[in-house]
Amino acid sequence: MEGFGEHLREVRERRRAVDNSFSVRQLAARVGVEPSYLSKVERGQQPPPSEKTIAALASELDEDPDVLLALAGKVSGDLQSIIRRRPKLFADLIRQLKDMPDHAVLRLVREVRDGEW
Amino acid sequence: MEGFGEHLREVRERRRAVDNSFSVRQLAARVGVEPSYLSKVERGQQPPPSEKTIAALASELDEDPDVLLALAGKVSGDLQSIIRRRPKLFADLIRQLKDMPDHAVLRLVREVRDGEW
DNA sequence: GGTAGTGTGTAGTATATAGTACACGCATGG
DNA sequence: CCATGCGTGTACTATATACTACACACTACC
Structure with a gap:
Protein backbone atom coordinates (compact mmCIF):
# COMPACT_ATOMS: atom_id res chain seq x y z
CA MET A 1 0.00 0.00 0.00
CA SER A 76 -13.48 12.65 8.19
CA GLY A 77 -15.18 14.17 11.19
CA ASP A 78 -18.43 14.85 9.37
CA LEU A 79 -18.80 11.18 8.41
CA GLN A 80 -18.11 10.23 12.00
CA SER A 81 -20.76 12.56 13.31
CA ILE A 82 -23.32 11.15 10.87
CA ILE A 83 -22.54 7.68 12.21
CA ARG A 84 -22.64 8.83 15.81
CA ARG A 85 -26.15 10.17 15.45
CA ARG A 86 -27.45 6.66 14.72
CA PRO A 87 -24.69 4.31 15.80
CA LYS A 88 -26.53 1.00 15.68
CA LEU A 89 -28.04 1.65 12.28
CA PHE A 90 -24.84 2.71 10.61
CA ALA A 91 -22.61 0.23 12.41
CA ASP A 92 -24.80 -2.64 11.21
CA LEU A 93 -24.94 -1.36 7.66
CA ILE A 94 -21.23 -0.73 7.35
CA ARG A 95 -20.23 -4.06 8.86
CA GLN A 96 -22.59 -5.82 6.51
CA LEU A 97 -21.08 -4.07 3.53
CA LYS A 98 -17.56 -4.89 4.65
CA ASP A 99 -17.01 -7.78 2.29
CA MET A 100 -19.43 -6.82 -0.46
CA PRO A 101 -17.83 -6.17 -3.83
CA ASP A 102 -17.49 -2.58 -4.99
CA HIS A 103 -20.13 -2.83 -7.65
CA ALA A 104 -22.71 -4.04 -5.15
CA VAL A 105 -22.08 -1.14 -2.78
CA LEU A 106 -22.03 1.23 -5.73
CA ARG A 107 -25.42 -0.04 -6.82
CA LEU A 108 -26.70 0.72 -3.36
CA VAL A 109 -25.31 4.24 -3.51
CA ARG A 110 -27.06 4.81 -6.83
CA GLU A 111 -30.31 3.34 -5.64
CA VAL A 112 -30.35 5.67 -2.67
CA ARG A 113 -29.36 8.64 -4.77
CA ASP A 114 -31.99 8.03 -7.39
CA GLY A 115 -34.64 7.40 -4.79
CA GLU A 116 -35.63 4.03 -6.17
CA TRP A 117 -37.59 2.79 -3.20
CA MET B 1 -28.66 14.84 24.80
CA SER B 76 -15.14 2.33 16.59
CA GLY B 77 -11.82 1.64 14.96
CA ASP B 78 -13.04 -1.36 13.02
CA LEU B 79 -15.80 0.68 11.35
CA GLN B 80 -13.24 3.32 10.49
CA SER B 81 -10.95 0.81 8.89
CA ILE B 82 -13.78 -0.58 6.80
CA ILE B 83 -14.48 2.93 5.54
CA ARG B 84 -10.79 3.64 4.92
CA ARG B 85 -10.45 0.66 2.65
CA ARG B 86 -12.94 2.19 0.19
CA PRO B 87 -13.21 5.82 1.18
CA LYS B 88 -15.08 7.21 -1.80
CA LEU B 89 -17.64 4.44 -1.83
CA PHE B 90 -18.48 4.61 1.85
CA ALA B 91 -18.23 8.39 2.13
CA ASP B 92 -20.77 8.79 -0.67
CA LEU B 93 -23.12 6.22 0.79
CA ILE B 94 -23.00 7.58 4.32
CA ARG B 95 -23.46 11.18 3.26
CA GLN B 96 -26.42 10.19 1.14
CA LEU B 97 -28.01 8.40 4.06
CA LYS B 98 -27.43 11.34 6.37
CA ASP B 99 -30.98 12.70 6.23
CA MET B 100 -32.83 9.51 5.40
CA PRO B 101 -35.34 8.40 8.01
CA ASP B 102 -34.43 5.46 10.21
CA HIS B 103 -36.89 3.09 8.62
CA ALA B 104 -35.42 3.69 5.18
CA VAL B 105 -31.88 2.97 6.33
CA LEU B 106 -33.14 -0.03 8.25
CA ARG B 107 -34.78 -1.37 5.14
CA LEU B 108 -31.47 -1.07 3.38
CA VAL B 109 -29.71 -2.96 6.17
CA ARG B 110 -32.26 -5.75 5.89
CA GLU B 111 -32.06 -5.88 2.12
CA VAL B 112 -28.32 -6.28 2.26
CA ARG B 113 -28.50 -8.83 5.03
CA ASP B 114 -31.10 -10.94 3.28
CA GLY B 115 -29.23 -10.74 0.01
CA GLU B 116 -32.16 -9.45 -1.97
CA TRP B 117 -30.28 -8.32 -5.03
C1' DG C 1 -14.51 -0.43 67.69
C1' DG C 2 -11.97 -2.38 64.13
C1' DT C 3 -12.37 -4.17 59.47
C1' DA C 4 -14.10 -4.19 54.80
C1' DG C 5 -15.96 -1.85 51.25
C1' DT C 6 -17.65 2.48 49.27
C1' DG C 7 -17.25 6.96 46.46
C1' DT C 8 -14.33 10.78 45.66
C1' DG C 9 -10.58 14.72 45.92
C1' DT C 10 -5.81 16.11 44.75
C1' DA C 11 -1.74 15.72 42.36
C1' DG C 12 1.02 13.95 39.08
C1' DT C 13 2.54 11.37 34.71
C1' DA C 14 3.50 9.12 30.12
C1' DT C 15 2.56 9.28 25.42
C1' DA C 16 0.72 11.11 21.32
C1' DT C 17 -0.56 14.89 18.32
C1' DA C 18 0.46 18.61 15.54
C1' DG C 19 2.97 21.30 14.69
C1' DT C 20 6.90 25.98 14.90
C1' DA C 21 11.45 28.32 14.45
C1' DC C 22 15.59 28.74 12.41
C1' DA C 23 19.51 27.63 9.98
C1' DC C 24 22.04 25.22 6.36
C1' DG C 25 23.63 24.20 1.71
C1' DC C 26 22.41 24.02 -3.15
C1' DA C 27 21.10 26.11 -7.76
C1' DT C 28 19.77 29.50 -10.79
C1' DG C 29 19.37 33.93 -13.00
C1' DG C 30 20.70 38.83 -13.48
C1' DC D 1 28.80 37.50 -6.64
C1' DC D 2 24.76 37.86 -4.63
C1' DA D 3 19.81 37.76 -4.13
C1' DT D 4 15.98 34.59 -4.56
C1' DG D 5 13.93 30.44 -4.06
C1' DC D 6 14.44 25.68 -3.13
C1' DG D 7 14.33 21.31 -0.04
C1' DT D 8 15.67 19.78 4.33
C1' DG D 9 18.08 19.01 9.16
C1' DT D 10 17.90 20.00 14.18
C1' DA D 11 15.74 21.45 18.16
C1' DC D 12 12.00 22.69 20.51
C1' DT D 13 6.96 23.35 22.08
C1' DA D 14 1.97 23.48 23.21
C1' DT D 15 -2.02 20.90 23.88
C1' DA D 16 -4.61 16.82 24.32
C1' DT D 17 -5.26 12.07 25.74
C1' DA D 18 -5.65 8.66 29.04
C1' DC D 19 -4.69 7.59 32.69
C1' DT D 20 -2.19 6.25 37.91
C1' DA D 21 -1.27 6.75 42.90
C1' DC D 22 -2.68 7.78 47.21
C1' DA D 23 -5.31 9.61 50.73
C1' DC D 24 -9.63 10.89 52.87
C1' DA D 25 -14.21 10.49 54.89
C1' DC D 26 -18.24 7.75 55.26
C1' DT D 27 -21.14 3.49 56.09
C1' DA D 28 -22.24 -1.19 57.56
C1' DC D 29 -21.32 -5.26 59.77
C1' DC D 30 -19.99 -8.33 63.66
Missing part, protein backbone atom coordinates in the same frame (compact mmCIF):
# COMPACT_ATOMS: atom_id res chain seq x y z
CA GLU A 2 1.12 3.54 -0.74
CA GLY A 3 1.61 5.82 2.20
CA PHE A 4 0.18 9.27 2.71
CA GLY A 5 3.44 11.13 2.29
CA GLU A 6 4.49 9.20 -0.77
CA HIS A 7 1.19 9.92 -2.46
CA LEU A 8 1.29 13.55 -1.47
CA ARG A 9 4.73 13.98 -2.96
CA GLU A 10 3.74 12.31 -6.21
CA VAL A 11 0.66 14.43 -6.64
CA ARG A 12 2.46 17.63 -5.77
CA GLU A 13 5.34 16.89 -8.13
CA ARG A 14 2.92 16.14 -10.92
CA ARG A 15 1.23 19.50 -10.40
CA ARG A 16 4.57 21.18 -10.12
CA ALA A 17 5.68 19.94 -13.51
CA VAL A 18 3.21 22.37 -15.05
CA ASP A 19 2.95 24.99 -12.30
CA ASN A 20 5.92 26.18 -10.26
CA SER A 21 3.68 27.40 -7.49
CA PHE A 22 3.45 23.81 -6.30
CA SER A 23 6.82 23.84 -4.59
CA VAL A 24 6.99 22.53 -1.04
CA ARG A 25 7.43 26.08 0.20
CA GLN A 26 4.58 27.71 -1.66
CA LEU A 27 2.14 24.91 -1.10
CA ALA A 28 3.00 24.87 2.59
CA ALA A 29 2.38 28.61 2.75
CA ARG A 30 -1.03 28.29 1.10
CA VAL A 31 -1.96 25.39 3.33
CA GLY A 32 -0.77 27.18 6.43
CA VAL A 33 2.15 25.06 7.66
CA GLU A 34 5.91 25.36 7.74
CA PRO A 35 7.75 24.12 4.63
CA SER A 36 10.04 21.88 6.66
CA TYR A 37 7.02 20.23 8.21
CA LEU A 38 5.40 19.52 4.86
CA SER A 39 8.71 18.18 3.58
CA LYS A 40 8.98 15.79 6.49
CA VAL A 41 5.41 14.65 6.05
CA GLU A 42 6.02 13.91 2.39
CA ARG A 43 9.03 11.79 3.25
CA GLY A 44 7.24 9.99 6.04
CA GLN A 45 9.46 11.47 8.73
CA GLN A 46 6.39 12.91 10.38
CA PRO A 47 3.00 11.26 10.68
CA PRO A 48 0.25 12.70 8.48
CA PRO A 49 -1.11 16.10 9.54
CA SER A 50 -4.44 16.94 11.11
CA GLU A 51 -7.73 16.58 9.31
CA LYS A 52 -7.90 20.33 8.85
CA THR A 53 -4.50 20.46 7.15
CA ILE A 54 -5.28 17.42 5.03
CA ALA A 55 -8.48 19.10 3.87
CA ALA A 56 -6.50 22.19 2.87
CA LEU A 57 -4.02 20.02 0.98
CA ALA A 58 -6.81 18.19 -0.79
CA SER A 59 -8.37 21.47 -1.81
CA GLU A 60 -5.10 22.92 -3.11
CA LEU A 61 -4.14 19.75 -4.95
CA ASP A 62 -7.62 19.01 -6.23
CA GLU A 63 -7.65 15.62 -4.58
CA ASP A 64 -10.52 13.79 -2.91
CA PRO A 65 -10.36 14.69 0.79
CA ASP A 66 -11.82 11.34 1.87
CA VAL A 67 -9.17 9.44 -0.07
CA LEU A 68 -6.38 11.58 1.34
CA LEU A 69 -7.77 11.17 4.85
CA ALA A 70 -7.96 7.42 4.31
CA LEU A 71 -4.30 7.31 3.31
CA ALA A 72 -3.61 9.20 6.52
CA GLY A 73 -5.45 6.52 8.49
CA LYS A 74 -8.34 8.83 9.31
CA VAL A 75 -12.05 9.17 8.63
CA GLU B 2 -27.40 12.55 27.54
CA GLY B 3 -23.70 12.52 28.15
CA PHE B 4 -21.45 9.51 28.29
CA GLY B 5 -20.79 9.68 32.02
CA GLU B 6 -24.40 10.26 32.93
CA HIS B 7 -25.48 7.26 30.90
CA LEU B 8 -22.71 5.10 32.32
CA ARG B 9 -23.71 5.94 35.87
CA GLU B 10 -27.36 5.18 35.22
CA VAL B 11 -26.63 1.83 33.64
CA ARG B 12 -24.17 0.86 36.32
CA GLU B 13 -26.55 1.84 39.14
CA ARG B 14 -29.32 -0.14 37.54
CA ARG B 15 -27.13 -3.23 37.42
CA ARG B 16 -25.96 -2.58 40.93
CA ALA B 17 -29.49 -2.61 42.30
CA VAL B 18 -29.53 -6.36 41.69
CA ASP B 19 -25.80 -7.14 41.86
CA ASN B 20 -23.42 -5.54 44.33
CA SER B 21 -20.44 -6.36 42.18
CA PHE B 22 -21.34 -3.35 40.05
CA SER B 23 -19.84 -0.85 42.45
CA VAL B 24 -17.52 1.77 40.99
CA ARG B 25 -14.58 0.00 42.57
CA GLN B 26 -15.33 -3.51 41.42
CA LEU B 27 -16.36 -2.51 37.93
CA ALA B 28 -13.24 -0.39 37.59
CA ALA B 29 -11.13 -3.36 38.66
CA ARG B 30 -12.76 -5.64 36.09
CA VAL B 31 -12.42 -3.04 33.38
CA GLY B 32 -8.82 -2.33 34.30
CA VAL B 33 -8.85 1.29 35.48
CA GLU B 34 -8.59 3.09 38.81
CA PRO B 35 -11.85 3.56 40.72
CA SER B 36 -11.31 7.29 41.13
CA TYR B 37 -10.91 7.61 37.36
CA LEU B 38 -14.14 5.78 36.64
CA SER B 39 -15.90 7.90 39.23
CA LYS B 40 -14.73 11.09 37.59
CA VAL B 41 -15.72 9.84 34.16
CA GLU B 42 -19.21 9.06 35.41
CA ARG B 43 -19.57 12.56 36.79
CA GLY B 44 -18.20 14.17 33.68
CA GLN B 45 -15.10 15.46 35.45
CA GLN B 46 -12.98 13.54 33.00
CA PRO B 47 -13.64 13.12 29.30
CA PRO B 48 -14.75 9.63 28.20
CA PRO B 49 -12.04 6.95 28.24
CA SER B 50 -10.32 5.26 25.33
CA GLU B 51 -12.06 3.00 22.89
CA LYS B 52 -10.47 -0.01 24.53
CA THR B 53 -11.80 0.92 27.97
CA ILE B 54 -15.22 1.76 26.56
CA ALA B 55 -15.34 -1.65 24.91
CA ALA B 56 -14.53 -3.30 28.24
CA LEU B 57 -17.26 -1.26 29.95
CA ALA B 58 -19.76 -2.18 27.26
CA SER B 59 -18.90 -5.84 27.67
CA GLU B 60 -19.20 -5.76 31.47
CA LEU B 61 -22.43 -3.79 31.41
CA ASP B 62 -23.94 -5.64 28.48
CA GLU B 63 -24.34 -2.47 26.49
CA ASP B 64 -23.92 -1.90 22.77
CA PRO B 65 -20.30 -0.80 22.24
CA ASP B 66 -21.19 1.34 19.22
CA VAL B 67 -23.80 3.24 21.19
CA LEU B 68 -21.44 3.77 24.10
CA LEU B 69 -18.71 4.92 21.75
CA ALA B 70 -21.15 7.30 20.08
CA LEU B 71 -22.02 8.85 23.45
CA ALA B 72 -18.29 9.27 23.94
CA GLY B 73 -18.04 11.13 20.64
CA LYS B 74 -16.15 8.30 18.95
CA VAL B 75 -16.60 5.80 16.16
Whole structure:
Protein backbone atom coordinates (compact mmCIF):
# COMPACT_ATOMS: atom_id res chain seq x y z
CA MET A 1 0.00 0.00 0.00
CA GLU A 2 1.12 3.54 -0.74
CA GLY A 3 1.61 5.82 2.20
CA PHE A 4 0.18 9.27 2.71
CA GLY A 5 3.44 11.13 2.29
CA GLU A 6 4.49 9.20 -0.77
CA HIS A 7 1.19 9.92 -2.46
CA LEU A 8 1.29 13.55 -1.47
CA ARG A 9 4.73 13.98 -2.96
CA GLU A 10 3.74 12.31 -6.21
CA VAL A 11 0.66 14.43 -6.64
CA ARG A 12 2.46 17.63 -5.77
CA GLU A 13 5.34 16.89 -8.13
CA ARG A 14 2.92 16.14 -10.92
CA ARG A 15 1.23 19.50 -10.40
CA ARG A 16 4.57 21.18 -10.12
CA ALA A 17 5.68 19.94 -13.51
CA VAL A 18 3.21 22.37 -15.05
CA ASP A 19 2.95 24.99 -12.30
CA ASN A 20 5.92 26.18 -10.26
CA SER A 21 3.68 27.40 -7.49
CA PHE A 22 3.45 23.81 -6.30
CA SER A 23 6.82 23.84 -4.59
CA VAL A 24 6.99 22.53 -1.04
CA ARG A 25 7.43 26.08 0.20
CA GLN A 26 4.58 27.71 -1.66
CA LEU A 27 2.14 24.91 -1.10
CA ALA A 28 3.00 24.87 2.59
CA ALA A 29 2.38 28.61 2.75
CA ARG A 30 -1.03 28.29 1.10
CA VAL A 31 -1.96 25.39 3.33
CA GLY A 32 -0.77 27.18 6.43
CA VAL A 33 2.15 25.06 7.66
CA GLU A 34 5.91 25.36 7.74
CA PRO A 35 7.75 24.12 4.63
CA SER A 36 10.04 21.88 6.66
CA TYR A 37 7.02 20.23 8.21
CA LEU A 38 5.40 19.52 4.86
CA SER A 39 8.71 18.18 3.58
CA LYS A 40 8.98 15.79 6.49
CA VAL A 41 5.41 14.65 6.05
CA GLU A 42 6.02 13.91 2.39
CA ARG A 43 9.03 11.79 3.25
CA GLY A 44 7.24 9.99 6.04
CA GLN A 45 9.46 11.47 8.73
CA GLN A 46 6.39 12.91 10.38
CA PRO A 47 3.00 11.26 10.68
CA PRO A 48 0.25 12.70 8.48
CA PRO A 49 -1.11 16.10 9.54
CA SER A 50 -4.44 16.94 11.11
CA GLU A 51 -7.73 16.58 9.31
CA LYS A 52 -7.90 20.33 8.85
CA THR A 53 -4.50 20.46 7.15
CA ILE A 54 -5.28 17.42 5.03
CA ALA A 55 -8.48 19.10 3.87
CA ALA A 56 -6.50 22.19 2.87
CA LEU A 57 -4.02 20.02 0.98
CA ALA A 58 -6.81 18.19 -0.79
CA SER A 59 -8.37 21.47 -1.81
CA GLU A 60 -5.10 22.92 -3.11
CA LEU A 61 -4.14 19.75 -4.95
CA ASP A 62 -7.62 19.01 -6.23
CA GLU A 63 -7.65 15.62 -4.58
CA ASP A 64 -10.52 13.79 -2.91
CA PRO A 65 -10.36 14.69 0.79
CA ASP A 66 -11.82 11.34 1.87
CA VAL A 67 -9.17 9.44 -0.07
CA LEU A 68 -6.38 11.58 1.34
CA LEU A 69 -7.77 11.17 4.85
CA ALA A 70 -7.96 7.42 4.31
CA LEU A 71 -4.30 7.31 3.31
CA ALA A 72 -3.61 9.20 6.52
CA GLY A 73 -5.45 6.52 8.49
CA LYS A 74 -8.34 8.83 9.31
CA VAL A 75 -12.05 9.17 8.63
CA SER A 76 -13.48 12.65 8.19
CA GLY A 77 -15.18 14.17 11.19
CA ASP A 78 -18.43 14.85 9.37
CA LEU A 79 -18.80 11.18 8.41
CA GLN A 80 -18.11 10.23 12.00
CA SER A 81 -20.76 12.56 13.31
CA ILE A 82 -23.32 11.15 10.87
CA ILE A 83 -22.54 7.68 12.21
CA ARG A 84 -22.64 8.83 15.81
CA ARG A 85 -26.15 10.17 15.45
CA ARG A 86 -27.45 6.66 14.72
CA PRO A 87 -24.69 4.31 15.80
CA LYS A 88 -26.53 1.00 15.68
CA LEU A 89 -28.04 1.65 12.28
CA PHE A 90 -24.84 2.71 10.61
CA ALA A 91 -22.61 0.23 12.41
CA ASP A 92 -24.80 -2.64 11.21
CA LEU A 93 -24.94 -1.36 7.66
CA ILE A 94 -21.23 -0.73 7.35
CA ARG A 95 -20.23 -4.06 8.86
CA GLN A 96 -22.59 -5.82 6.51
CA LEU A 97 -21.08 -4.07 3.53
CA LYS A 98 -17.56 -4.89 4.65
CA ASP A 99 -17.01 -7.78 2.29
CA MET A 100 -19.43 -6.82 -0.46
CA PRO A 101 -17.83 -6.17 -3.83
CA ASP A 102 -17.49 -2.58 -4.99
CA HIS A 103 -20.13 -2.83 -7.65
CA ALA A 104 -22.71 -4.04 -5.15
CA VAL A 105 -22.08 -1.14 -2.78
CA LEU A 106 -22.03 1.23 -5.73
CA ARG A 107 -25.42 -0.04 -6.82
CA LEU A 108 -26.70 0.72 -3.36
CA VAL A 109 -25.31 4.24 -3.51
CA ARG A 110 -27.06 4.81 -6.83
CA GLU A 111 -30.31 3.34 -5.64
CA VAL A 112 -30.35 5.67 -2.67
CA ARG A 113 -29.36 8.64 -4.77
CA ASP A 114 -31.99 8.03 -7.39
CA GLY A 115 -34.64 7.40 -4.79
CA GLU A 116 -35.63 4.03 -6.17
CA TRP A 117 -37.59 2.79 -3.20
CA MET B 1 -28.66 14.84 24.80
CA GLU B 2 -27.40 12.55 27.54
CA GLY B 3 -23.70 12.52 28.15
CA PHE B 4 -21.45 9.51 28.29
CA GLY B 5 -20.79 9.68 32.02
CA GLU B 6 -24.40 10.26 32.93
CA HIS B 7 -25.48 7.26 30.90
CA LEU B 8 -22.71 5.10 32.32
CA ARG B 9 -23.71 5.94 35.87
CA GLU B 10 -27.36 5.18 35.22
CA VAL B 11 -26.63 1.83 33.64
CA ARG B 12 -24.17 0.86 36.32
CA GLU B 13 -26.55 1.84 39.14
CA ARG B 14 -29.32 -0.14 37.54
CA ARG B 15 -27.13 -3.23 37.42
CA ARG B 16 -25.96 -2.58 40.93
CA ALA B 17 -29.49 -2.61 42.30
CA VAL B 18 -29.53 -6.36 41.69
CA ASP B 19 -25.80 -7.14 41.86
CA ASN B 20 -23.42 -5.54 44.33
CA SER B 21 -20.44 -6.36 42.18
CA PHE B 22 -21.34 -3.35 40.05
CA SER B 23 -19.84 -0.85 42.45
CA VAL B 24 -17.52 1.77 40.99
CA ARG B 25 -14.58 0.00 42.57
CA GLN B 26 -15.33 -3.51 41.42
CA LEU B 27 -16.36 -2.51 37.93
CA ALA B 28 -13.24 -0.39 37.59
CA ALA B 29 -11.13 -3.36 38.66
CA ARG B 30 -12.76 -5.64 36.09
CA VAL B 31 -12.42 -3.04 33.38
CA GLY B 32 -8.82 -2.33 34.30
CA VAL B 33 -8.85 1.29 35.48
CA GLU B 34 -8.59 3.09 38.81
CA PRO B 35 -11.85 3.56 40.72
CA SER B 36 -11.31 7.29 41.13
CA TYR B 37 -10.91 7.61 37.36
CA LEU B 38 -14.14 5.78 36.64
CA SER B 39 -15.90 7.90 39.23
CA LYS B 40 -14.73 11.09 37.59
CA VAL B 41 -15.72 9.84 34.16
CA GLU B 42 -19.21 9.06 35.41
CA ARG B 43 -19.57 12.56 36.79
CA GLY B 44 -18.20 14.17 33.68
CA GLN B 45 -15.10 15.46 35.45
CA GLN B 46 -12.98 13.54 33.00
CA PRO B 47 -13.64 13.12 29.30
CA PRO B 48 -14.75 9.63 28.20
CA PRO B 49 -12.04 6.95 28.24
CA SER B 50 -10.32 5.26 25.33
CA GLU B 51 -12.06 3.00 22.89
CA LYS B 52 -10.47 -0.01 24.53
CA THR B 53 -11.80 0.92 27.97
CA ILE B 54 -15.22 1.76 26.56
CA ALA B 55 -15.34 -1.65 24.91
CA ALA B 56 -14.53 -3.30 28.24
CA LEU B 57 -17.26 -1.26 29.95
CA ALA B 58 -19.76 -2.18 27.26
CA SER B 59 -18.90 -5.84 27.67
CA GLU B 60 -19.20 -5.76 31.47
CA LEU B 61 -22.43 -3.79 31.41
CA ASP B 62 -23.94 -5.64 28.48
CA GLU B 63 -24.34 -2.47 26.49
CA ASP B 64 -23.92 -1.90 22.77
CA PRO B 65 -20.30 -0.80 22.24
CA ASP B 66 -21.19 1.34 19.22
CA VAL B 67 -23.80 3.24 21.19
CA LEU B 68 -21.44 3.77 24.10
CA LEU B 69 -18.71 4.92 21.75
CA ALA B 70 -21.15 7.30 20.08
CA LEU B 71 -22.02 8.85 23.45
CA ALA B 72 -18.29 9.27 23.94
CA GLY B 73 -18.04 11.13 20.64
CA LYS B 74 -16.15 8.30 18.95
CA VAL B 75 -16.60 5.80 16.16
CA SER B 76 -15.14 2.33 16.59
CA GLY B 77 -11.82 1.64 14.96
CA ASP B 78 -13.04 -1.36 13.02
CA LEU B 79 -15.80 0.68 11.35
CA GLN B 80 -13.24 3.32 10.49
CA SER B 81 -10.95 0.81 8.89
CA ILE B 82 -13.78 -0.58 6.80
CA ILE B 83 -14.48 2.93 5.54
CA ARG B 84 -10.79 3.64 4.92
CA ARG B 85 -10.45 0.66 2.65
CA ARG B 86 -12.94 2.19 0.19
CA PRO B 87 -13.21 5.82 1.18
CA LYS B 88 -15.08 7.21 -1.80
CA LEU B 89 -17.64 4.44 -1.83
CA PHE B 90 -18.48 4.61 1.85
CA ALA B 91 -18.23 8.39 2.13
CA ASP B 92 -20.77 8.79 -0.67
CA LEU B 93 -23.12 6.22 0.79
CA ILE B 94 -23.00 7.58 4.32
CA ARG B 95 -23.46 11.18 3.26
CA GLN B 96 -26.42 10.19 1.14
CA LEU B 97 -28.01 8.40 4.06
CA LYS B 98 -27.43 11.34 6.37
CA ASP B 99 -30.98 12.70 6.23
CA MET B 100 -32.83 9.51 5.40
CA PRO B 101 -35.34 8.40 8.01
CA ASP B 102 -34.43 5.46 10.21
CA HIS B 103 -36.89 3.09 8.62
CA ALA B 104 -35.42 3.69 5.18
CA VAL B 105 -31.88 2.97 6.33
CA LEU B 106 -33.14 -0.03 8.25
CA ARG B 107 -34.78 -1.37 5.14
CA LEU B 108 -31.47 -1.07 3.38
CA VAL B 109 -29.71 -2.96 6.17
CA ARG B 110 -32.26 -5.75 5.89
CA GLU B 111 -32.06 -5.88 2.12
CA VAL B 112 -28.32 -6.28 2.26
CA ARG B 113 -28.50 -8.83 5.03
CA ASP B 114 -31.10 -10.94 3.28
CA GLY B 115 -29.23 -10.74 0.01
CA GLU B 116 -32.16 -9.45 -1.97
CA TRP B 117 -30.28 -8.32 -5.03
C1' DG C 1 -14.51 -0.43 67.69
C1' DG C 2 -11.97 -2.38 64.13
C1' DT C 3 -12.37 -4.17 59.47
C1' DA C 4 -14.10 -4.19 54.80
C1' DG C 5 -15.96 -1.85 51.25
C1' DT C 6 -17.65 2.48 49.27
C1' DG C 7 -17.25 6.96 46.46
C1' DT C 8 -14.33 10.78 45.66
C1' DG C 9 -10.58 14.72 45.92
C1' DT C 10 -5.81 16.11 44.75
C1' DA C 11 -1.74 15.72 42.36
C1' DG C 12 1.02 13.95 39.08
C1' DT C 13 2.54 11.37 34.71
C1' DA C 14 3.50 9.12 30.12
C1' DT C 15 2.56 9.28 25.42
C1' DA C 16 0.72 11.11 21.32
C1' DT C 17 -0.56 14.89 18.32
C1' DA C 18 0.46 18.61 15.54
C1' DG C 19 2.97 21.30 14.69
C1' DT C 20 6.90 25.98 14.90
C1' DA C 21 11.45 28.32 14.45
C1' DC C 22 15.59 28.74 12.41
C1' DA C 23 19.51 27.63 9.98
C1' DC C 24 22.04 25.22 6.36
C1' DG C 25 23.63 24.20 1.71
C1' DC C 26 22.41 24.02 -3.15
C1' DA C 27 21.10 26.11 -7.76
C1' DT C 28 19.77 29.50 -10.79
C1' DG C 29 19.37 33.93 -13.00
C1' DG C 30 20.70 38.83 -13.48
C1' DC D 1 28.80 37.50 -6.64
C1' DC D 2 24.76 37.86 -4.63
C1' DA D 3 19.81 37.76 -4.13
C1' DT D 4 15.98 34.59 -4.56
C1' DG D 5 13.93 30.44 -4.06
C1' DC D 6 14.44 25.68 -3.13
C1' DG D 7 14.33 21.31 -0.04
C1' DT D 8 15.67 19.78 4.33
C1' DG D 9 18.08 19.01 9.16
C1' DT D 10 17.90 20.00 14.18
C1' DA D 11 15.74 21.45 18.16
C1' DC D 12 12.00 22.69 20.51
C1' DT D 13 6.96 23.35 22.08
C1' DA D 14 1.97 23.48 23.21
C1' DT D 15 -2.02 20.90 23.88
C1' DA D 16 -4.61 16.82 24.32
C1' DT D 17 -5.26 12.07 25.74
C1' DA D 18 -5.65 8.66 29.04
C1' DC D 19 -4.69 7.59 32.69
C1' DT D 20 -2.19 6.25 37.91
C1' DA D 21 -1.27 6.75 42.90
C1' DC D 22 -2.68 7.78 47.21
C1' DA D 23 -5.31 9.61 50.73
C1' DC D 24 -9.63 10.89 52.87
C1' DA D 25 -14.21 10.49 54.89
C1' DC D 26 -18.24 7.75 55.26
C1' DT D 27 -21.14 3.49 56.09
C1' DA D 28 -22.24 -1.19 57.56
C1' DC D 29 -21.32 -5.26 59.77
C1' DC D 30 -19.99 -8.33 63.66
